[in-house]
Amino acid sequence: MEQSLGPGSSARGTWSVRRWVKTLRYYVELAEADELARRYFVMNAFDGALTVLGVIVGAFVGGEAEPKVIISAGVGASLAMGLSGGIGAYVAERAERSRALKELETHMFKDLQDTLIGKASRAAAYWVAFVDGVSPAIAALIPLSPLIFARLTPMPVDLALSASIVLNLVTLFALGIFLGKISKESIWLHGLLTAGAGALTAVLLFLFLRA
Amino acid sequence: MESSSVIDMASAQIRRLLIDALKPREASIIDLSQTICSVEGVEQCDIVVTEVDVRTETVRLTIQGPNISFDQVTKVLEGNGVAIRGVDEISVTKAKAPPKIAPK
Numbered sequence: 594m595e596q597s598l599g600p601g602s603s604a605r606g607t608w609s610v611r612r613w614v615k616t617l618r619y620y621v622e623l624a625e626a627d628e629l630a631r632r633y634f635v636m637n638a639f640d641g642a643l644t645v646l647g648v649i650v651g652a653f654v655g656g657e658a659e660p661k662v663i664i665s666a667g668v669g670a671s672l673a674m675g676l677s678g679g680i681g682a683y684v685a686e687r688a689e690r691s692r693a694l695k696e697l698e699t700h701m702f703k704d705l706q707d708t709l710i711g712k713a714s715r716a717a718a719y720w721v722a723f724v725d726g727v728s729p730a731i732a733a734l735i736p737l738s739p740l741i742f743a744r745l746t747p748m749p750v751d752l753a754l755s756a757s758i759v760l761n762l763v764t765l766f767a768l769g770i771f772l773g774k775i776s777k778e779s780i781w782l783h784g785l786l787t788a789g790a791g792a793l794t795a796v797l798l799f800l801f802l803r804a
Numbered sequence: 805m806e807s808s809s810v811i812d813m814a815s816a817q818i819r820r821l822l823i824d825a826l827k828p829r830e831a832s833i834i835d836l837s838q839t840i841c842s843v844e845g846v847e848q849c850d851i852v853v854t855e856v857d858v859r860t861e862t863v864r865l866t867i868q869g870p871n872i873s874f875d876q877v878t879k880v881l882e883g884n885g886v887a888i889r890g891v892d893e894i895s896v897t898k899a900k901a902p903p904k905i906a907p908k
Contacts (some may be wrong), residue, residue, distance in 0.1 A: 623830055623831075624830070627829070645877075696859070697828055697859050697860075700828075700857070700859045701826060701828065701859075701860060701885070701887050702856075702887065703885075703887045705828070705885050707883075708882065708883055708884060708885035709831065709883060709884045709885050710828050710831065710884075710885040711885070723840075783813060803858050
């Protein structure tokens, strides 16, 4: 008989994505990494969106910028942010989780590496790294989509740039709604706060680059 | 002699176990009891937390069933990060031999 490790992995038989996701969710919940992942998601998505906003506003003020150059700069920045976020979070989280596990092992007088607790601890580090890596990349790629569209179609570059800035603010507003749902407070207030931060950044960049 | 003792061991079935164990606080007793109940031969599992520490909890598990496999229960407990401190009570019964059918 195989070891039954929690309800998520107790069922045996063929491997399925559904069961894998269920097990991962169970591990993340057990390791109390869901709250941490949420925090990382918002922080890094915000980072990603604002970085690309900087690139787009810079190109908009500079004028005559080729969509190809903006897309390359934006995608490059989002990939670098994704990789740096993912690797950085994994290394930091693994170290913290490893320390916590060793501390627990001294309390238990038992090796916990191959137990449910050890597996959950490792899964939590992977999950947090994944969220930390993917969130800035997604938040950066969404506002770049009008420029990608402009490159493939005869859409005017100025219109694509304006659409990118608007889409960026919409992404920030969506992040605010997510925050409002988490805090169980007004989603509109949080949405306006995050979108306002984006708008303020855009205005400051605009004034600074124009000067 | 050896073979007969093996047969005797096999016919002696564990019906009830009282285990004193230490578990990490993160491990939920709800999940743990459900996982133990999924072991073959286990019908009921009761867990009582008797002591709470900063990182650990002392628990008393009462496992009941028609034929509990101690090895499997141990594997499940260890797999869930539970350290068995001792078996405090055990109830074992000898399986009744199937009734012989008289030849017609």
